Amino acid sequence: MPRLNRSGSGDAVWAISADRVIGIGVDTTGSTPMPVDRDGTPLACLPKFKKNPNAMAWLWKDHTGYAEAAEITDKARQARPQFLAKCGGTYSSEWFWSKILHCKRVAPDVFAAAHSFVEYCDYIPAVLAGNTRPESIVRGICAAGHKAMYCEEWGGLPDKEFLAMLDPDLAGLRDRLYNQAVPSDRLAGRLCDVWAKKLGLKPGIAIAVGAFDAHMGGVGAGIREGTLVKILGTSTCDMMVMRADKPLADIPGVCGIVKGSILPDCYGIEAGQSAVGDIFLWFVNHLVPSSYGRSQDQKFIALAKAAAKQKPGAHGLMALDWNNGNRTILVDVRLSGLLLGQTLHTEAHEIYRALIEATAFGALTIINRIEEYGVPVKEIVNCGGLAVKNPLLMQIYADVTGRPMKISRSDQTCAVGAALFGAVAAGPDVSGFQTVGEAQDAICGVRSKVFNPDPAAHAVYAEMYTLYRQLHDAFGTAEWSGRMNQVMKQLIAIRERQR
């Protein structure tokens, strides 16, 4: 694979002929379950359900199953506490069973027509392999373990007895799901003739088992023990690994700990923030006047320029980064945003800086929680659009956390991780890689530019973080006699009634 050119942004441009492609790896968003029929055809592709949103893929950021999530959490807390321990103590509305149970309730016709449900990241490899019959689809441990409460300890998916407590039909569905899920260094199948022709690739090349974009991104960024990989986009995922031969405590409030979900022989630890880039987009699109520019891009540039001139705390503001709920460590979608400290002189770029800082404080809260439970963070590698495009954000993250921020070399780190698994799944005889680690050593790297913390800025942010934690705990936990904890949720309840 001759390297022909390296672009300024860090991505190598490879010019290779199609017949030298040895494997394909697939990453998608998730949890994104799709209802399919007996042949594996998505119901949304059938005429009957074509216009029915409930028959479409249930996208990862869909929180409509929040009541079902609470019910699953409650029932598991009573009957199967071990299920919750592996997913941070709370089952999320964004996950597999919440969505399927919600589908059963709001669209019983869709549920009844669904022979099975398949995660999007498992479905695409099956399509490429030419066999989407649900019983033939190879399921990835990433989606199964992080979103569907699959664990070898208790025999795979949740048992029928538990599922029947939620809905008898869920117990019935279990027989039409799967009994095994595997890491992404394994083969999902081989490229079928139809798709080989469409893609101009050789038929029969390896297709690796699919996984979520963030997990693939962790691998593409060179994840190893002690490395926190942050995938910074509209929302954020934080990935870490711990060798599976060492004991690892459950970490309360951390989305999931799943063996093999990132690297085959390690526990994959996933945390994240429900909205980061999305908050900035919301702010710029809805609350920034034209004095900062006309287009979204112009506004972002002007905001960053003005915000970069400010000293930490000089705006007197503090925000909570919960415009789309809190994924880690509170695992509560019914939280909302907060901005505090505005005067009659507060300007948009000051709020923009406060919003970036809020996401940095959220990031620090996750790091602290992971370290408190025995997983040291020795290095942070960032990837995703924000890491590459927003130097102000990277500097603030360094200053808030007091740690250097490295950036993965590629602009498409998740794709690099997926491709890497394509090579590994092809086997050492074809790729030359015995292990994922070997492939990482050959492929992954960070940029020369590292954002180092400024000690003076870090000192101010340390002071501000104690204030952030007061707001975080008051509005996010029940410690404060439950009163402040309820303000956001009661407002949401009123909102839903009045809309």
Place this chain on the structure above:
Amino acid sequence: MPRLNRSGSGDAVWAISADRVIGIGVDTTGSTPMPVDRDGTPLACLPKFKKNPNAMAWLWKDHTGYAEAAEITDKARQARPQFLAKCGGTYSSEWFWSKILHCKRVAPDVFAAAHSFVEYCDYIPAVLAGNTRPESIVRGICAAGHKAMYCEEWGGLPDKEFLAMLDPDLAGLRDRLYNQAVPSDRLAGRLCDVWAKKLGLKPGIAIAVGAFDAHMGGVGAGIREGTLVKILGTSTCDMMVMRADKPLADIPGVCGIVKGSILPDCYGIEAGQSAVGDIFLWFVNHLVPSSYGRSQDQKFIALAKAAAKQKPGAHGLMALDWNNGNRTILVDVRLSGLLLGQTLHTEAHEIYRALIEATAFGALTIINRIEEYGVPVKEIVNCGGLAVKNPLLMQIYADVTGRPMKISRSDQTCAVGAALFGAVAAGPDVSGFQTVGEAQDAICGVRSKVFNPDPAAHAVYAEMYTLYRQLHDAFGTAEWSGRMNQVMKQLIAIRERQR
């Protein structure tokens, strides 16, 4: 005084010749003390101090004396608790002694050059009467009682011993201030020849003792026992009266209770919100994109139109109206704004509505406090720019408080009140008015349009108000172990250090 025309806005247009003007009344903002020399010339008019802001009038919204205000409050709490009881329990940074003590400390040269300090509302009548020598200026009870801790009970201004605790030079200044302050139905003097010529009026006509705009507005709006007059502008004043022959308890957190400050024979009760219209102006000027219009006016119209379509609570937002601190009932300038409940879909007009609602909740908090201390509110009459120009705000105020909102007939209610005192001060032989009440009956009135509360909206707002009170108490009082109470102030402290 023949009434020739009545404009749609409610103001009568009087066509009278200048020689029929029988008196002048003056209202100004306050507390706005000015340092003057022995002749009564403002120091700012002398070449030496021309460019020195500390030698200029200390405008009412100036909070720079917040440390001095805290010191005055502390000292009075220990040594003269009676002083505080009459001004709500806390002496404000916006008031006379805070500003003068702050002047002494930051500009000792200005303080040393000041023979005396004169409130702007006392100064203008003295100018018109042609004698500004400090010892000749008639001082109004309104400014003296509400801002300078003047009370007949303790012999006028604070005693020298107390002032010396703050600064020995303040005790010295006391001799060059005043010993008596009187209501506005009394003569400040008679129009001097120089000013009669400038104004084209008859020399020798009555000039009433000056008072603050809000107090004059109360009178112009027809204030009487049971009537709450709200003067709604950039900030807001709430005025009430109670007959002085009945006992009246001190009301904690209410800015002031002063005999004669509104109507001569009544206690004048003053409360208020530090920013109302100012918050909307800030929001429109700094955080509303051009999709709502280009000009400020266009934006206000579009915001109001979109906000009016929303049901109460449908935005899921809650704000605290403290962008410029809280005047009543917390009396704390070092509080700041808060917005809670924003999602990734929150739009500017929803925030605009939430800000209006926040000021309404603040208004309700004041009403509740006044009523809790035995002053029933039987009627609410609004005046000022917002009352006249913002029907959405008036309807939300009605819905939040559950009370009808009336609007004073005049667009210039404060000026009507001042003019009314000009007539009364001229005496019954000239004006025909024996009392202020008689003059009010003849001159004041409300518009036919009354904003009545919608019961369904009021029910939702009642629910939301309990949430507002949780935020109000958590961030505004020390009840919550002082932790949340300190968040806003610590951010301000960091802000000041970092700027």
